[in-house]
Amino acid sequence: MTLRTIETLGPLAGKRVVVRCDLNVPLQGEVITDDGRVRASVPTLEALVGQGARVIVVSHLGRPEGAPDPRYSLAPVAARLDELIDAPVAFATDTVGPDAAAKVAALGDGEVLVLENLRFNPGETSKNEAERTAFAGELAGFADAVVSDGFGVVHRKQASVYELEQLRPSAAGHLIASELDVLDRLTESPERPYTVVLGGSKVSDKLGVIAHLLPRVNTLLIGGGMLFTFLAAQGHKVGSSLLEADQIETVQGYLAEAEERGVSIVLPTDVVVAASFSADADHVVTAADAIEQTPFGASGLGLDIGPDTAAAFAEQIRRSRTVFWNGPMGVFELAPFAAGTRAVAQALTELDGLSVVGGGDSAAAVRQLGFDDAAFGHISTGGGASLEFLEGKKLPGLEVLGWQ
Numbered sequence: 001m002t003l004r005t006i007e008t009l010g011p012l013a014g015k016r017v018v019v020r021c022d023l024n025v026p027l028q029g030e031v032i033t034d035d036g037r038v039r040a041s042v043p044t045l046e047a048l049v050g051q052g053a054r055v056i057v058v059s060h061l062g063r064p065e066g067a068p069d070p071r072y073s074l075a076p077v078a079a080r081l082d083e084l085i086d087a088p089v090a091f092a093t094d095t096v097g098p099d100a101a102a103k104v105a106a107l108g109d110g111e112v113l114v115l116e117n118l119r120f121n122p123g124e125t126s127k128n129e130a131e132r133t134a135f136a137g138e139l140a141g142f143a144d145a146v147v148s149d150g151f152g153v154v155h156r157k158q159a160s161v162y163e164l165e166q167l168r169p170s171a172a173g174h175l176i177a178s179e180l181d182v183l184d185r186l187t188e189s190p191e192r193p194y195t196v197v198l199g200g201s202k203v204s205d206k207l208g209v210i211a212h213l214l215p216r217v218n219t220l221l222i223g224g225g226m227l228f229t230f231l232a233a234q235g236h237k238v239g240s241s242l243l244e245a246d247q248i249e250t251v252q253g254y255l256a257e258a259e260e261r262g263v264s265i266v267l268p269t270d271v272v273v274a275a276s277f278s279a280d281a282d283h284v285v286t287a288a289d290a291i292e293q294t295p296f297g298a299s300g301l302g303l304d305i306g307p308d309t310a311a312a313f314a315e316q317i318r319r320s321r322t323v324f325w326n327g328p329m330g331v332f333e334l335a336p337f338a339a340g341t342r343a344v345a346q347a348l349t350e351l352d353g354l355s356v357v358g359g360g361d362s363a364a365a366v367r368q369l370g371f372d373d374a375a376f377g378h379i380s381t382g383g384g385a386s387l388e389f390l391e392g393k394k395l396p397g398l399e400v401l402g403w404q
């Protein structure tokens, strides 16, 4: 079955349509450092506004723990949306509370209302289905129909992604449809050699995809926060770098399986180690098996892949015909630790084949480092979502929209 499209919802003029977007953008204070996910949400919202629908936008931002936290307010995002959309955009300071209810009731045809962060409510991410369904019921109270367009979150079984869509007539928005168009081609018949590059900081989330990717790819390049669990699996010390100690055995299993399958998992040979997590921290390049032998000893932090590794990764990428990349190679937000990410991004732009970048921070990284979106085959708004899609996994937020 294919996705249900917005057209299946019938005429929407005057109807209240709740749209689940992924507006989880990187913020510095209240400043959005990359608005890619906001811009990617605009076509669906404008199509609905154009029909005269009353559009209620819902999204998460960051990972607040089920209670309001001003650091994760969607207010700056609503303000950005107001600049991008040719329609009035209001903001409610709660998600399903009195302010939201009053503003939903006052919403006119062709107007937009952004509700406060879904994850300020414990029901959104609860492990308990009844709690999720109860919260979804409160959201559904605002909706005649639901459009799901937050591709970056379709791998999450969360109230607004999975339960809400079952409580009202629902369909996929244009962003989800266009993401699947490209990613489906990658799962069907990727041209080989096929290389996947993994990095970033959501290590435990993303380690699991490796088992499923091994039968599908030729080469895996491991950088970013993920690399330290691999180095530890090889018996090396990693100082105070990001480490998932309870995943070491699992990773040893991946390394053994990769060898059996003839897939190469390429690990860094050198890393940039810093005295602390800041842009002006002392830092040195060291061999990947000597992280604790720098002047910073066991308190050293690995914050980027080293130059030899960056060159080797870039060469492997240029030799490939298909490359999917998720997760920055280092803490690119701090200039001294951006070189690995820049080298990988540059190589993707030079590849003779299909290059796909996935993930909120990965997309932000390539733009912040000055690359043009058009230099890549596709920039996906979802990192974890696109990885799990490429694994061939059934994603709850897509299944509920008819995708099989």
Ligand SMILES: Nc1ncnc2c1ncn2[C@@H]1O[C@H](COP(=O)(O)OP(=O)(O)O)[C@@H](O)[C@H]1O
Binding pocket: 199, 200, 201, 202, 203, 223, 224, 225, 226, 242, 302, 303, 304, 326, 327, 328, 329, 330, 331, 332, 333, 358, 359, 360, 361, 362, 363, 382, 383, 384
């Ligand atoms: N060695 C590292 N140590 C700590 N954090 C890292 C390291 N390398 C990359 N990161 C961080 O990973 C974050 C992005 O990770 P993630 O959310 O998994 O990527 P994406 O949003 O693209 O899926 C960035 O903020 C970056 O600073």
Ligand SMILES: O=C(OP(=O)(O)O)[C@H](O)COP(=O)(O)O
Binding pocket: 022, 024, 062, 063, 152, 153, 156, 202, 358, 359, 360, 361, 381, 382, 383, 384, 385
């Ligand atoms: O940023 C996101 O995912 P990504 O970092 O994998 O691209 C999505 O907004 C999902 O966020 P979550 O991983 O907190 O559920």
